[in-house]
Each structure stands twice: as structure tokens, then as C-alpha cells.
Amino acid sequence: SLSGRLDDIFTRLRSRGRLDEKQVDEVLREIRLALLEADVSLKVVKAFVTDVRERAAGAEIHKSLTPAQQIIKIVNLALVDVLGEKNVGLRPVDMPPRVILIAGLQGSGKTTASAKLAALLKKQGRKPLLAACDLRRPAAIRQLQLLGEQAGVEVSADVSGTNDAVAVATAALKHARDEGFTDLIVDTAGRMHVDHELMAELGAVEKAVDPAETLLVCDAMTGQDAVNVAESFLAEVDLTGVILTKLDGDARGGAALSMAYVTQRPIKFAGVGEKLTDLEPFHPDRMASRILG
Amino acid sequence: DALRGTPTDETWEDLEAVLIQADIGVEVVTPIVERLRDRARTEKVTVAGDLRKLLAAELLDLFDRDRERALSFADVGTSVWLVVGVNGTGKTTTIGKLASDLKDHGRTVSLAAADTFRAAADEQLGVWAERAGAQLIKHQPGADPGAVAFDAVKNARAKGIDVLIVDTAGRLHNKAPLMDELAKVRRVIEKEGSVDEVLLVIDATAGQNGLVQARQFAESAGVTGIVLTKLDGTAKGGIAIAIEETLGLPIKLIGVGEGIEDLEPFVPDDFIAALLS
Numbered sequence: 001s002l003s004g005r006l007d008d009i010f011t012r013l014r015s016r017g018r019l020d021e022k023q024v025d026e027v028l029r030e031i032r033l034a035l036l037e038a039d040v041s042l043k044v045v046k047a048f049v050t051d052v053r054e055r056a057a058g059a060e061i062h063k064s065l066t067p068a069q070q071i072i073k074i075v076n077l078a079l080v081d082v083l084g085e086k087n088v089g090l091r092p093v094d095m096p097p098r099v100i101l102i103a104g105l106q107g108s109g110k111t112t113a114s115a116k117l118a119a120l121l122k123k124q125g126r127k128p129l130l131a132a133c134d135l136r137r138p139a140a141i142r143q144l145q146l147l148g149e150q151a152g153v154e155v156s157a158d159v160s161g162t163n164d165a166v167a168v169a170t171a172a173l174k175h176a177r178d179e180g181f182t183d184l185i186v187d188t189a190g191r192m193h194v195d196h197e198l199m200a201e202l203g204a205v206e207k208a209v210d211p212a213e214t215l216l217v218c219d220a221m222t223g224q225d226a227v228n229v230a231e232s233f234l235a236e237v238d239l240t241g242v243i244l245t246k247l248d249g250d251a252r253g254g255a256a257l258s259m260a261y262v263t264q265r266p267i268k269f270a271g272v273g274e275k276l277t278d279l280e281p282f283h284p285d286r287m288a289s290r291i292l293g
Numbered sequence: 294d295a296l297r298g299t300p301t302d303e304t305w306e307d308l309e310a311v312l313i314q315a316d317i318g319v320e321v322v323t324p325i326v327e328r329l330r331d332r333a334r335t336e337k338v339t340v341a342g343d344l345r346k347l348l349a350a351e352l353l354d355l356f357d358r359d360r361e362r363a364l365s366f367a368d369v370g371t372s373v374w375l376v377v378g379v380n381g382t383g384k385t386t387t388i389g390k391l392a393s394d395l396k397d398h399g400r401t402v403s404l405a406a407a408d409t410f411r412a413a414a415d416e417q418l419g420v421w422a423e424r425a426g427a428q429l430i431k432h433q434p435g436a437d438p439g440a441v442a443f444d445a446v447k448n449a450r451a452k453g454i455d456v457l458i459v460d461t462a463g464r465l466h467n468k469a470p471l472m473d474e475l476a477k478v479r480r481v482i483e484k485e486g487s488v489d490e491v492l493l494v495i496d497a498t499a500g501q502n503g504l505v506q507a508r509q510f511a512e513s514a515g516v517t518g519i520v521l522t523k524l525d526g527t528a529k530g531g532i533a534i535a536i537e538e539t540l541g542l543p544i545k546l547i548g549v550g551e552g553i554e555d556l557e558p559f560v561p562d563d564f565i566a567a568l569l570s
């Protein structure tokens with residue numbers, strides 16, 4: 001374990017009240033290794049380790065903690081700082097409906113997350129509307145309709161075979177306004193951040209519905225590519241937050257740190273299963289210990 | 294570019310970065326770079342461009358060139374392929390692509406909708422069956438996946454269908470009941486004859502967890518080949534190297550898009566060239 005490896009370093013380099021440079025160097029090598037093994041993107045690891053070095057250099061050794069515990073505490077605090085606060089909810093709006101745009105790579109869990117959010121809002125006594133704006137994937141509309149039925153939430157859909165996502169989103173927004181829905185959750189097709197046409201489509205949908213929230217849905221098992229995805233989506237739409245899915249798996253989840261670092265946006269929710277109730281507020285402290293292993 | 298001019302300390306750092314960023318995994322990368330430094334010393338490499346050739350050769354060495362990468366067919370009767378993997382990796386889409394390819398080669402295909410759990414899973418497979426000209430076998434939502442698979446195998450053998458491909462629900466490998474269910478689906482199919490291929494579908498964007506997935510699925514379902522999907526993004530899928538080297542499981546196919554034609558055989562040389570590009 002990381003704490004075990006750090007203990008070994010401090011046993012070998014006996015400390016005298018302050019952490020010296022040699023200790024910090026060896027320790028930072030172990031931290032770097034742990035973060036890479038946890039799938040944190042390399043450039044984020046480098047920036048993060050630099051930050052930890054500044055915090056650790058010359059830090060006083062506390063009497064009640066071993067040097068290894070001290071370092072872990074410093075790293076943990078630094079991680080939680082980047083991962084953000086917990087329980088950052090959805091932004092309120094002055095005029096309903098509050099529009100929430102859901103975006104991300106193929107298979108990341110957007111459609112499921114959209115329905116989970118709708119179920120959550122309904123539980124809070126609100127009146128959400130789902131919009132089926134994935135006009136590409138076979139049976140995507142049907143998938144959202146079935147999930148909407150399960151959640152007891154209406155789904156605005158166009159089954160004519162159109163591929164005009166902007167039109168479908170616009171129609172859903174009109175329906176939401178006309179019928180007094182409090183929230184409109186717009187599910188979109190999975191897309192590669194390097195697909196210019198599809199990224200432009202996402203930008204167009206965002207422009208058409210002017211969301212209060214644009215949430216990037218990211219699979220917790222994502223590796224080094226997290227940085228590329230975060231940068232590209234941030235360049236195309238006004239991201240306001242991240243949903244990290246499949247945290248009920250055993251991936252270390254370093255993508256959380258990469259996403260938080262690059263987007264500088266809060267991770268608002270964690271997907272922890274396939275049921276509509278499997279959506280939790282994100283806990284940065286739990287994520288920090290999970291990443292450190 | 295890490296590989297221009299004379300190799301310096303920075304060259305080695307940049308090279309290590311390329312490999313790590315490809316998701317090969319720092320544990321696998323470190324010995325590769327060490328071996329490469331030794332070779333560069335003994336072979337007196339003074340041009341970084343030659344380093345690239347040496348690195349490509351090192352990486353290629355990690356792939357067993359004699360490994361069987363073709364898909365397995367039964368000697369007689371219906372071939373049965375089982376497709377497995379964690380949620381959202383591209384199993385159902387890959388099956389559609391496979392069915393179409395088989396059809397193009399004059400084989401009859403049947404698809405079994407044994408994902409009886411996820412919303413609209415059978416409808417999704419149904420669209421692919423239609424596109425590929427394949428028959429679809431499905432039960433009602435919530436049915437026992439083993440029952441669907443069994444029904445599909447009996448049906449396919451009775452009709453003399455060339456290939457039956459069984460779609461299964463996405464499942465996380467750390468969920469024991471779901472992995473037990475998968476093992477049971479395989480046993481049920483084997484009551485009626487051989488399972489000729491168990492394809493594990495892995496998302497190229499996966500980090501080190503991809504190796505854990507491969508290990509667990511191999512243990513529970515007996516994997517015979519891997520499909521690495523979504524290589525049309527920026528992820529390099531370097532976890533494939535760790536999987537081949539550590540587990541000896543062959544990468545057989547790659548997914549390069551959402552269209553029916555977007556499935557290609559896995560070619561180690563091409564994969565490595567793309568990884569280093």
C-alpha cells in the first residue's frame with residue numbers, strides 16, 4: 001500500500017523534525033507512481049506532484065503523526081482541494097424550466113444518468129421533463145422512454161426518424177415552458193471529442209436550449225484519455241459540472257482528478273449502479289482515498 | 294516530437310510519457326524503457342529516429358506473433374459465440390458489425406438477445422439484426438438469460454444456422470452474482486454443444502482497470518479473444534499490451550466507429566504504429 005511504501009522510505013531516511021528534500025523527493029516518486037497506477041493523466045500527475053512538493057517542503061513533523069501519515073495527510077488535502085467540495089447541487093434558475101444538458105463519450109452512462117437525475121428531481125417534489133435528443137443510437141429513444149416510464153417522468157421524443165437534434169431539443173423546451181415543467185433534462189448522443197461534426201451539433205443544441213447546467217458524463221474506469229476528453233468538451237460547451245459513473249466498479253478512478261483539474265468544475269454526482277436510485281452526491285474525501293488506494 | 298534529433302535525457306522522459314499516456318501502465322512501461330536504454334547503448338543509437346524503430350520492435354515483441362487472432366468456427370454445425378464485458382463497452386454494436394461481416398461472407402446468422410435486463414436492449418439488438426440480415430431470438434424483458442441462450446442455441450442448430458452470436462448484459466466484474474450468472478449462461482449453452490468463441494469487449498478508453506476486467510472475465514467465463522473498441526477516439530488502448538503480455542489473451546478485433554463496417558482485424562504492427570504516432 002502507499003502508506004506502507006512511505007513508511008519504508010521514512011524508516012530508511014530517519015527524519016529530524018522537518019521533512020528534508022531527499023525525503024520529499026523519494027516520497028513524491030511514490031506518490032507519482034500511485035497516481036499513475038490510479039489512472040490519473042500524466043500531465044495532471046506532474047502538476048499535482050509539484051503542488052504537493054510545495055506543501056511538503058519544510059513542513060513541520062507533527063508529534064502525533066508519523067512522517068508517512070503526515071505526507072498522506074498533505075496529499076489527501078491537496079486531492080480534496082482539487083476534487084472540490086461535496087454536495088454541490090444543481091444551479092437554481094429564476095425562470096423555469098431549469099435546463100440540464102447531458103453530454104459525453106459513447107457508453108459513458110448519459111441516458112441512465114439523465115433518468116436518474118429525473119427520478120431524483122421528482123423525489124424532491126419537482127416536475128422534470130426528459131428530452132430524447134440521441135437520434136443516432138439504435139433504440140436510444142426507446143431506452144429513455146422505458147426509463148422515463150420507470151421513473152414516472154414524461155419523455156419528450158420525436159419518433160419520426162428525424163436526425164435534427166436541435167429541433168427536437170427546441171420542441172422539448174417549448175413543451176416544458178408551455179406545461180410548466182420545473183426542469184428539462186436533455187439526453188444527447190454519445191460522441192467522440194474529435195468528431196468535429198458531432199461536437200458542433202452539441203454546441204448547437206447548447207445554444208438552442210441555453211442550459212443552466214451542462215454536465216459531462218465520464219466513466220470512472222477512463223484512463224489517460226480523460227485529459228483529452230475534458231479539454232475538448234470544455235472548448236466546445238460551457239461545462240458546469242461532471243457526473244462520474246460506474247463508481248460501483250473497482251477502478252481507482254483517477255479520471256476524477258484529471259477531470260476536476262482540467263475542467264475546474266465540480267463533480268456533482270456519482271453513478272453507483274444501474275438502478276434509477278443509484279445516483280449519489282459526489283464525495284471528494286472518499287474519492288481521494290480511493291485514488292490513493 | 295520525442296523522437297527527433299539526438300537522444301537526450303529529455304528524449305527518454307518524453308518516450309516514457311508517450312507510453313504512459315497510451316495506457317500501457319507504468320509497471321509495464323518501466324522495463325520497456327530500461328530495455329530500450331540498454332539496447333540503445335549496445336547498438337550505439339545516436340539518432341532518436343532510430344530509437345522509434347527500436348521501440349516499435351520492443352513493443353511488437355510483446356505480442357505473440359503465432360497467437361491465433363482469427364475467429365473460431367465449429368468444425369461441424371452451428372458456431373456459437375458469446376459476447377461479454379462491462380457496461381457500455383460496445384458489445385451489442387460489435388455483434389451487429391460481426392453479423393454483417395458474416396453475412397458478407399455468405400454465412401447465415403442468428404442473434405440471441407440474452408441481455409434481458411437493460412432497457413431496450415433487445416430492441417437495440419433487433420435493429421442491428423435487421424441491418425445485418427440476421428435472425429433475432431428474444432424473450433420478454435426480465436426473462437432468464439440462460440433460457441434465452443438455450444432457446445437460441447436449440448433454434449440455431451435445428452435450422453442449421455452457421456453462426457449464433459449471444460449478446461449479454463453489461464456487468465461489472467467485481468459483482469459476484471453477475472459473474473456467476475455469466476458462468477451459468479455459458480454452462481447452459483455448453484449443454485447443447487461447444488462455445489467456439491467467448492469475446493470480451495474492452496473499451497480503448499479504459500485505464501488499468503481493463504486488465505482487471507480481462508483477468509476476472511477470463512476466470513468466470515473463459516475468454517478466447519478480445520475486441521478493443523472505440524479506437525477511433527484519442528485513446529490508444531495500450532492496456533491491450535498489458536493484457537496480451539500478462540494474460541496471454543489475444544486481441545482479435547478492433548472497433549473503429551459506430552457504423553456497421555467499423556470492425557477490423559487486430560494487427561499488432563498497425564496498432565503499435567498508431568500508438569507511437
Ligand SMILES: Nc1nc2c(ncn2[C@@H]2O[C@H](COP(=O)(O)OP(=O)(O)OP(=O)(O)O)[C@@H](O)[C@H]2O)c(=O)[nH]1
Pocket residue numbers: 104105106107108109110111112113134137140188189190191245246247248249270271272273274278380381411463465
Ligand atoms: N454498474 C453501473 N452501470 C452503469 C452506471 N451508469 C450507467 N451504467 C450502465 O452503463 C451502460 C451504458 O449506459 P447508457 O446510459 O446507455 O450510456 P450512454 O452514455 O447513454 O451511451 P450512448 O448513448 O451509447 O453514448 C448501461 O448498461 C447502463 O446500465 C453506473 O453508475 N453503474
Ligand SMILES: Nc1nc2c(ncn2[C@@H]2O[C@H](COP(=O)(O)OP(=O)(O)OP(=O)(O)O)[C@@H](O)[C@H]2O)c(=O)[nH]1
Pocket residue numbers: 106107137190192378379380381382383384385386387408411414461462463464494522523524525526547548549550551555
Ligand atoms: N466511436 C465508437 N463508438 C462505439 C464503438 N463501439 C460501440 N460504440 C458506441 O458505444 C455505445 C455503447 O455501445 P453498446 O453496443 O450499446 O455497448 P454495450 O456494451 O452493448 O452496452 P451495455 O449492453 O449497456 O453494457 C454506443 O453509442 C455505440 O454506438 C466504436 O468502436 N467506436
Ligand SMILES: [Mg+2]
Pocket residue numbers: 110111112134137140188189190
Ligand atoms: Mg445514451
Ligand SMILES: [Mg+2]
Pocket residue numbers: 384385386408414460461462463
Ligand atoms: Mg448491450
